[in-house]
Amino acid sequence: MKNIVILISGTGSNMAAIVQAQRQQQWRERHQAEVVAVISNRADAAGLQKAQEAGLATQVVEHKSFPTREAFDAELARAVQAYDPALVVLAGFMRVLTPVFVQPFERRLINIHPSLLPAFPGLHTHQRALDAGCRFTGATVHWVTPELDAGPIIDQVAVPILPGDTAQSLTARVQTQEYLLYPRAILQALQKITA
16 A cells, blocks of 8 residues: 655645545555554644545654754654655645655655646745736646746646736636646656656
8 A cells, every 4th residue: 555645734625535545446445555644744734634534544753843944844754654655745735845845755756836837836836926917827736846936847737817807817717727736746646757
């Protein structure tokens, strides 16, 4: 069985979509893969309760408890490794990870980003797309590398920018597509790992 660990920082909406897709598509039977744990860097992350309600193991590694990013990343890596993951999935995990975490999970660590990378890495992507006059934006799932939002792309989805869009309305439309994109990209990533 291929274990999947999801890292979150907030509401866990992408995590919940992944777990729902896993159950509907019977990943365990068809793909020999399942989400086994959800880890957050915030004890107050609402997604932890969603994960517990879904019967998943949960854990908190509070980033504020560590003197440096590297110390936090080392402890986070230990916590994740305890689940022997085939794949580590960042789903709204709002920490920039250092090589201390990224290197042990190289080619087993993926992220979703709310733009059509390589356009608009980092934060405030929807407002930046609006300010630039883009006609499309979207979401990208990519392999995580030490460079922010720069890893090889696994899959993308485009979303048109409509007249009158705000960052909020665009965020909502992109998120609905993320919930479809991420489960599909996870299966693609698992196929590449086992190929």
